[in-house]
Amino acid sequence: MRNLLHFNNLILLLLVLSLKLHAHEGGHFSEGAFLKVWHLKNGQNVSGNFLYSTKSEIVLEQIDGNLVKIPTAILAKNDLTLAQFKIKKYAEIHQQYTQRNSINNQVPFFEMIDIRSFGYFLIFILILLLLSKRLKNKAYFLPLQRVALYSFCLGLFILACKSSSDVTPAGTTGTNTGGTTTTPSTSIGKTSTSFIDSAFAPYKSASLATKWDDTYFYVSSNGIPAHNMMVGITSWQQQVPISQPYTGTNHWSIPLAPVYAATPVSTKTNFMKGAVALAVNGIPIFNALNNRGEDSFLIGELDQWGGHCGKGDDYHYHAAPLHLSATSGLKAIAFALDGFAVYGAKEPDGSTMKTLDESHGHVGSNNVYHYHGTNDYPYVIGSMKGKVTLDPSTSAPENQIIPQAFSNPLRPALTPLNGASITAFSAPSASSYLLTYKIGTKTGSVQYSWTNANLYTFVFTDVDGKQTNATYQRK
Numbered sequence: 001m002r003n004l005l006h007f008n009n010l011i012l013l014l015l016v017l018s019l020k021l022h023a024h025e026g027g028h029f030s031e032g033a034f035l036k037v038w039h040l041k042n043g044q045n046v047s048g049n050f051l052y053s054t055k056s057e058i059v060l061e062q063i064d065g066n067l068v069k070i071p072t073a074i075l076a077k078n079d080l081t082l083a084q085f086k087i088k089k090y091a092e093i094h095q096q097y098t099q100r101n102s103i104n105n106q107v108p109f110f111e112m113i114d115i116r117s118f119g120y121f122l123i124f125i126l127i128l129l130l131l132s133k134r135l136k137n138k139a140y141f142l143p144l145q146r147v148a149l150y151s152f153c154l155g156l157f158i159l160a161c162k163s164s165s166d167v168t169p170a171g172t173t174g175t176n177t178g179g180t181t182t183t184p185s186t187s188i189g190k191t192s193t194s195f196i197d198s199a200f201a202p203y204k205s206a207s208l209a210t211k212w213d214d215t216y217f218y219v220s221s222n223g224i225p226a227h228n229m230m231v232g233i234t235s236w237q238q239q240v241p242i243s244q245p246y247t248g249t250n251h252w253s254i255p256l257a258p259v260y261a262a263t264p265v266s267t268k269t270n271f272m273k274g275a276v277a278l279a280v281n282g283i284p285i286f287n288a289l290n291n292r293g294e295d296s297f298l299i300g301e302l303d304q305w306g307g308h309c310g311k312g313d314d315y316h317y318h319a320a321p322l323h324l325s326a327t328s329g330l331k332a333i334a335f336a337l338d339g340f341a342v343y344g345a346k347e348p349d350g351s352t353m354k355t356l357d358e359s360h361g362h363v364g365s366n367n368v369y370h371y372h373g374t375n376d377y378p379y380v381i382g383s384m385k386g387k388v389t390l391d392p393s394t395s396a397p398e399n400q401i402i403p404q405a406f407s408n409p410l411r412p413a414l415t416p417l418n419g420a421s422i423t424a425f426s427a428p429s430a431s432s433y434l435l436t437y438k439i440g441t442k443t444g445s446v447q448y449s450w451t452n453a454n455l456y457t458f459v460f461t462d463v464d465g466k467q468t469n470a471t472y473q474r475k
Helices: 002-022 077-093 115-135 143-165 193-203 322-328
Strands: 037-039 045-047 049-053 057-061 067-071 171-176 179-184 208-212 216-221 252-255 260-266 275-279 284-286 307-309 315-317 334-336 341-343 361-363 369-372 383-386 420-429 432-439 442-450 455-461 467-473
Touching: 037 077, 049 077, 057 077, 193 208, 193 216, 193 322, 252 275, 334 383, 369 383, 420 442
Parallel strands: 284 315, 341 369
Antiparallel strands: 037 045, 049 057, 057 067, 171 179, 208 216, 216 252, 260 383, 275 284, 275 334, 307 315, 334 341, 361 369, 420 432, 432 442, 442 455, 455 467
């Protein structure tokens, strides 16, 4: 009986050792291992070492062991040349085997396991043979016990093989009632900073600057766009646009390595406070719904450019800033705070916009997700496709994403002015604005100016001609 116990323990030890060594997490890379960085045509990068290929795709193994499929058509010129060379060598080495049409087809058995795992397989077979001789005497196990042992051992081995041979494609397609959708890979290469910076480049000025580190792309701005503001608002809370200190440590932060959320967080029931994206002209984009859960566009809160001012006199968009495409062309018009780009009415290659999913976007030809701005709800983002960190001091629906920049209120928030429609907005000087509104046929205005010391003077003229003055010092 003791010999049996030792023999049984030996079986389990060898099989568990095989599982641990073969089906380990993290791929086949040791700490500090070199990973090739593959450059895509759109400026983004994907890290991973060449594993195998088809005629039109390469499969990369990433640091965590994930396998990612990259179509050669989206590779930058130099990396395309390298990929073609490796594809040719791979075909020469494996010419005796049938060329796979896609990585989802059956893979030859010898490629599913390496030499080490195959050795463990031989050990497994040897043990079974030894057991079969021993069990002829029926001295060690009853038939039912033998079946259980064989099943357990075989299950362990199959699990080890499966862990190492699963491939996570960069995109797989499926259908729903909305048309073709794409399920992205859970692994995304770090976004190229030059790709993001090029989107902001047309709008850079003394009031908009960019920089970055290994984690975030940072944008500093004063929150005032080059276009006009406020005209067309019919539901006005008497807030006006003033410069905001989105600078220093209060800058906007765009993640450089976005990660797909297991469950995207919906903007219908979340993020009714703070921004969800940043337009490339430095203006934040808020949820389509205001903090009361109303569609800001439909109730007349927004101007002709899809924006208005919050209680902090901070100008921001609630609708998609599609007008930026006139300057940006086919480049991104915004970046969500989860790190994914937002495009206008066309795909980045100029083709017609493809079907959008519930998050208001889809996976692009580079196998990375992006959003689109439209003229219909939710306008920009239906749910955050990428992982975001929620501010622990806020709760749904008025929760918000962090990190993000925050406005610095200058004066107490006012109340809505019933029946007012903003008809004009101008800059009489470099340091003053004049807002004109109407209630019925009568006209009122707000004129305000500021000094270099951030002293603001307001002159309010109501529709009956009564004037009220106020002065505020920004700290």
